[in-house]
Amino acid sequence: FFFIFFLQVEQVKLLDRFSTSNKSVTGTLYLTATHLLFIDSSQRETWILHHHIAAVEKLPLTTSGCPLVIQCKNFRIVHFVVPRERDCHDIYNSLLQLSRTAQYDELYAFSYNPKQNASEQVKGWQLIDLAEEYKRMGVPNANWQLSDANRDYKICETYPKELYVPRTASKPIIVGSSKFRSKGRFPVLSYYHKDKEAAICRCSQPLSGFSARCLEDEHMLQAISKANPSNRFMYVMDTRPKLNAMANRAAGKGYENEDNYSNIRFQFVGIENIHVMRSSLQKLLEVSGTKGLSVNDFLSGLESSGWLRHIKAVLDAAVFLVKAIAVESASVLVHCSDGWDRTSQVCSLGALLLDSYYRTIKGFMVLIEKDWIAFGHKFSDRCCQLDGDPKEISPVFTQFLESVWNLTEQFPQAFEYNEAFLLQIHEHVHSCQFGNFLGNCQKEREELKFKEKTYSLWPFLLDEQKKYQNPLYNPDISPELTLLEPNTVSFNFKFWRNMYHQFDRSLHPRQSVLDLIMNMSEQNKQLEKDIKELEAKIKRRNGQVDGVPLKEPLQSAPLAPVSLKSPPCFKKEQPLMPGTDSMRTIEGSSSADNRYSEFMEELAKAEPAMVSLEYGVARMTC
């Protein structure tokens, strides 16, 4: 069943999250089928998608009303005070129901209608073509081929249909190897490095237990190492901490025994599991959400949460992988337990460091489609799209985005996209507004016909890509297949304020250099166009006046002296002329100017953050 709830509560207070003096704005709260909406007295709107709600909490009644705290998956936290407890209770119950979804077809994506027709919808889904992507990498080729072994998802349910494997890996080897791997996720190609002829392959842990072996699996790895003509040795990276991998042996799983596989070098890299990551983020949010936080509590909280340590571990693993390929031309097989969390992180980051294509807007979409969506990162479980097991929730993809953000900070010119792009993707991974991230694997998506019933996010992002472009991007300094070598010394990792405090504007710089430069870069394009138009006009006019077309283009003609030639009596008229007028419009409408006046307004209106924090004059001692 499907019900539309409509609720409206007046005189609701929205508290400032970090104000110790409980600063607030009053307004009206509306509940729609898809959103919670708050409109304050100055008509500012706060929209919260029900799917974004991670937790709703009703706090004990106070004199001013009933407090309601809503935590969102995009790290927004809103604190309402509803005057009447009854209303609060109603909102609370409605939100609980609305934010919990039992079936996919109740998700926003199935009711979201972006006014696209059917063919646009299909085209949207075709925007990213992974076969094209493998072709770009240079496969199939003499050593690698497309396998149809998983055509009907028979060998591995959570893999895509199209898989690339070494030519020498026959079907029996594939089948045998898949039986020896957790969830049937046998080693397949994730990225092929043309120049080095080396590959990044991915799989899940072997079912080796304490002593089991599998000849097909051993052949499979050998096939991978033989598919690399430049280095017969290959690395097997187990991205788990050694202790975890050893514990898995008791359950009949485990890791590769170097003695059983020829030409492999085995390496643990120690990224923690999804449960550790979940509680780490939980701690981080607890710390960063504390009112009146001291510097030392922040730093020690940051440390004890372990969050940055985990981000560093992920990036360190990617750096290890990249070195094996770039320096030793060795292929690398990456796995963790099931090969859909840490393995996705490390493979995708490794490819991003190796190949500048993934540092473009389109390329980044391709990378996410390939290593995350197609290879079965369980977005639905990890992001809790449907009401399910809370132990399956984990910020694995968020960590990937944060690692990329760290790289953009170190290499400000190497990425075509900016921070807003990463934040927007994060937003939509949780919004359930588009079909891309729904479900846990391709098979599920096909069965539920997501491509027919929902829209793809990517064309929408491409449409507004101006917002996501890095104005300082310089593709020349990172030509194709240029390696990024990040410095992973601890001090290079910073708390990602714009992610975890995205909606806490009082904590942000009051002027954004990125916005300013972006606007300026846009403006430059417009100005270049204006110049061309003006030059053409002048050329035409000169043609009329002189009766002869101008021989040389006006760019080279000196511009300033012209004004001196005109007799002084005409100068008076100048302010009335259309030319000067439109010039003024340009200056006035320059987006940079607008942004600036917005900021001034804001400063004039808003109470200073300082006051709202903890140093209100009211608290002065005497």
Place this chain on the structure above:
Amino acid sequence: MEFAELIKTPRVDNVVLHRPFYPAVEGTLCLTGHHLILSSRRQDDAEELWLLHSNIDSIEKRFVGSLGTIIIKCKDLRIIQLDIPGMEECLNIASSIEALSTLDSVTLMYPFFYRPMFEVVEDGWRSFLPEQEFELLSSLTDEWRLSCINKEFSVCPSYPAVVIVPKSIDDEALRKVALFRHCSRFPVLSYYHKKNGMVMMRSSQPLTGTNGRRCKEDEKLINATLRAGKRGYIIDTRSLNVAQQARAKGGGFEQEAHYPQWRRIHKSIERFNILQESLIKLVEACNDQSHNMDRWLSKLEASNWLTHIKEILTAACLAAQCIDREGASVLVHGTEGTDSTLQVTSLAQIILDPRCRTIRGFESLVVREWLQAGHPFQQRCAQSAYSNSKQKWEAPVFLLFLDCVWQILRQFPCSFEFNEHFLIMLFEHAYASQFGTFLGNNENERSKLKLQPKTMSLWSWVNRPEELNKYKNPLFEANSLVIWPSVAPQSLQLWEGVFLRWNRSSKFLDEAYEEMVTLIEYNKQLKAKVNALRRQLAELETDDRMQENP
């Protein structure tokens, strides 16, 4: 010549210089009275390192066989290593450096020997005179006067010769007030807030002692700055506890009973060796690249540096808030009024006064609120993060101030005319310089040292257009508003430009900055060109009209 005595080996060949992120350079090492010079022999790309001896914070020497190694740690936090063949040479060089970098006499310092290679357009010693400042003030209000009571530095040795005080208080009263304030630092005007006529004054602690001494003239002086019926705020930069303890040593704080129109607020800002320790720990943490994440974060925390930043900014915001939001006048003091007091008064001005965010205005602020106000630069900046001397008077008070300015600059990247490099430059020159500006501890000492005739002012050099360009913020757009920084820990950051400067390559960041400058420059050019084309078109249109209707 004295220097010659200290230099036993003036020159060594085949010395190898190691710096992080640069290839090693082999060359000839020369010692002069004030510099350590290493020049490579290579013709193609000759490299020279010139290092002021006064920039050297500490040195270590090591020997492997006859190859000696000297590790030089500088006050600007850089660490370099010199491999010197020959044990005797190495020992000689080391002892010379040690002696030359710790000269006792100020008059032997480089500024007294430095001869500028540039043409002096404007004498920086005369760029920021109190008289000019007073002239500006007089155009706004006539409630203040310029007092020459300290002409011979006889009343207060750490104050400048002229100070700005309330008009209604005569010099006789000032003398009495001076006796009632620590080191005679009686309350003087620090800042006049144009918008509402409120003022900020600064002084040292009152000498109330345990039996609650009072001074009618002192009360009259500070009350003279209040509007009828209005209250003022006294911001004591010490905690109440510390202020109370100060009474035992004759110091103290303003008693409510005697200053009924004033509310006192205590804000605790650390001073002296606690700050120096903090700097030493911070730099130690930044210099160790092997720290894992937990260790790095806990070291960063243990240094307390960002806590100090937060405390100082908070107190400054409070002062600014009292003036701008509460419409009240403010008196700021700690103990001596030469350290935390100046941090607070100068940062409050940066928040309140757009003029202080321009290059010239900031220079003027540094001159007024630090140099003329008697911050003892020579004592505080004698040693930096690598010092072992542990002298009580060494403290990175000025560096903390610059760091706070950087934090505000980061939050308002378009509101400052200067960029980060300008702040870093000031940090370097405060610790070691060819200019006389930061020598001495106050104006009295500077006048005795005859710095003005004998040395060059930093401002004479910096304010030349070609030099100034380096320090201009391309994003600057004058912002006439009060700028309120966020002091939440999430909003504060480690100043990488200073503390990680020598620990990581900034190639990509520098290139990105260059690209940004290019983009902004290009924008200006395009705008100018569109402007010119529009004008041209307009003129052509007028010509046409003229032709149509002759």
